């Protein structure tokens with residue numbers, strides 16, 4: 001009797017706690033009836049791992065909003081009992097660790113779900129798939145797992161997904177409204193696609209600027225799967241996309257990688273045909289840009305694929321499609337579930353070949369690197385900071401590096417000039433050789449030019465690492481003798497006594513971090529507007545001078561705080577016992593400007609590009625740790641601008657920015673404000689009264705351009721319809737690298753030399769500023785260093801301003817036509833943005 005009572009009181013789910021429950025049994029609703037919150041998904045995965053002896057959870061980190069990141073590993077019980085040996089065998093086959101693989105050959109399939117948070121079916125599908133894999137009664141899956149390990153990540157981007165799920169659940173009608181015009185299909189800014197800082201995690205695999213990517217790829221590199229699938233969703237009227245991918249393929253994608261993609265696609269087609277489901281292949285989704293969830297695995301030896309289901313944030317629980325049908329969440333997750341299992345099936349049926357081709361990918365690369373060059377030299381004359389930061393990025397990607405053990409002179413390609421010639425390798429220079437396990441990844445990332453077989457790509461076309469880091473570097477055909485790189489030794493030394501001032505040259509983002517630290521501790525800092533010489537050492541413009549004068553209020557703590565900061569950020573300070581310099585301006589001169597701690601307003605919201613806003617937000621909070629006040633575009637008109645020293649308008653269309661607000665911002669600048677305008681926002685200010693920014697230098701130039709366009713438009717009237725997409729490319733400059741001439745005597749360019757490699761993302765051109773400083777300029781199309789630029793866009797590179805500062809009254813408008821913070825990976829641009837915020841206008 002008592003037993004019966006307990007049975008009645010216990011919830012159903014706990015009665016059979018040791019038996020595998022389906023998602024419906026566990027959640028209390030059928031998959032597809034609602035979107036599941038992330039914590040419930042995690043609980044379900046834990047339940048599966050608790051009751052299924054062949055499933056193991058590996059937690060690998062936390063998101064910015066502290067949601068857990070995890071994968072489930074599933075295989076046969078036999079494989080699970082020797083999981084770590086199988087994993088190591090795989091790394092031995094790749095040559096990533098030494099030794100000979102001794103165990104049996106198993107395939108490793110990694111399924112990644114919901115990288116884009118509002119493509120929210122994927123995680124629901126992941127629950128259905130883990131259940132099918134853990135279910136001992138499922139004969140097919142159990143047979144596949146005999147020779148296959150499945151690693152299943154239910155959600156790469158939990159913060160973004162929960163943002164969507166919370167919004168959907170609080171917005172949707174009681175009964176799903178399939179009318180695509182209802183608000184449950186219209187997600188508001190910023191949407192759930194991105195992570196906490198509004199980064200697209202499907203563009204971040206190689207750069208790992210976000211904590212989710214960094215944590216995941218650490219785990220990924222411990223496994224190096226043979227097949228990787230990234231599950232996505234697309235527009236509601238595009239039924240389903242699966243492999244093979246579209247051209248352009250990177251030229252290093254192997255025949256086998258293409259062949260297996262095709263085999264997998266054919267297997268999917270079989271299931272889709274049987275159910276009369278629509279699909280397409282070989283369109284839109286290409287394999288080029290190295291930082292996607294399909295390309296990055298591909299360059300790491302896997303068959304990397306993107307699957308796209310119709311749905312996306314406009315899918316809701318049910319939505320009407322253009323053919324009059326209704327697409328439900330249940331349909332969507334069934335399709336992703338089908339392709340997930342079908343992928344495992346093909347992998348399992350081809351394990352021997354998959355493993356041997358995977359091994360071949362790595363041994364071939366190591367023996368005979370693809371491409372023109374096989375060795376990359378980073379001379380030790382480069383800034384230590386840049387080299388050290390490059391090293392830690394290489395480590396994150398599992399790319400080996402060493403140093404040259406002897407000096408020699410050899411023919412090579414010089415990145416800085418873009419020309420071939422004699423180069424000198426010096427003992428101690430950093431060397432990245434392509435003769436290593438990660439050879440293909442090295443080649444893709446370091447080559448000066450990516451071969452583009454077709455310019456119709458989905459993303460940027462240039463990313464060569466020496467330009468990203470602004471490094472003097474060479475690419476060589478031959479080898480150089482190597483020795484192991486020494487560990488980085490901290491170079492700071494504690495300065496004892498009470499010097500008159502501390503001095504720090506201004507070179508890069510680590511100096512910015514140190515400055516932010518000084519602000520945080522209320523230390524008064526000066527910046528030298530002119531170069532100076534002291535104790536036989538030359539200091540460039542931008543050097544920080546921290547005098548005791550002005551910091552007396554800190555007493556003896558002053559020295560302690562400065563030394564602690566120097567240690568924390570590995571800054572080599574110089575102590576000076578005098579303010580009297582041997583050349584240049586003394587420390588008490590007006591050329592030693594106090595760097596005022598700015599109060600910063602950063603504009604977000606409707607009209608602002610969420611990625612562009614997120615990059616700046618992330619820069620302040622996570623890269624240099626300096627607080628900003630975030631303002632929303634919907635109340636920007638009504639706040640007192642004078643509370644702020646700096647206002648930043650990230651790229652966007654800024655529909656809210658009317659004449660009155662432009663005028664108000666101008667008045668605020670006139671009285672001393674600093675307005676930073678970035679990227680596409682320049683269009684909003686071009687040719688506006690009161691601002692000096694124009695698209696053309698003169699009326700004649702404008703007329704000539706209009707005439708040319710008119711003639712061209714006439715000649716293009718007869719272009720064939722079939723070329724419609726391609727002809728649009730002529731205006732495109734998306735993601736090429738250009739050499740920008742720099743006036744480094746201006747505070748905006750302190751810390752740079754006379755050129756800067758900029759990532760050009762738009763072809764829009766602006767004339768030299770008539771009143772103000774044209775700090776970064778392009779003269780003509782010879783500035784193009786790498787990547788694709790359409791012929792019309794090339795013309796627009798003539799005599800244009802890229803970075804400029806206009807003085808209005810006591811304030812400044814800072815124009816950054818190219819975005820130096822793009823995706824947080826353009827390392828060399830960070831200081832430029834820091835200068836705009838902290839140094840200009842002091």
Ligand SMILES: [Zn+2]
Pocket residue numbers: 116119231232233
């Ligand atoms: Zn997506």
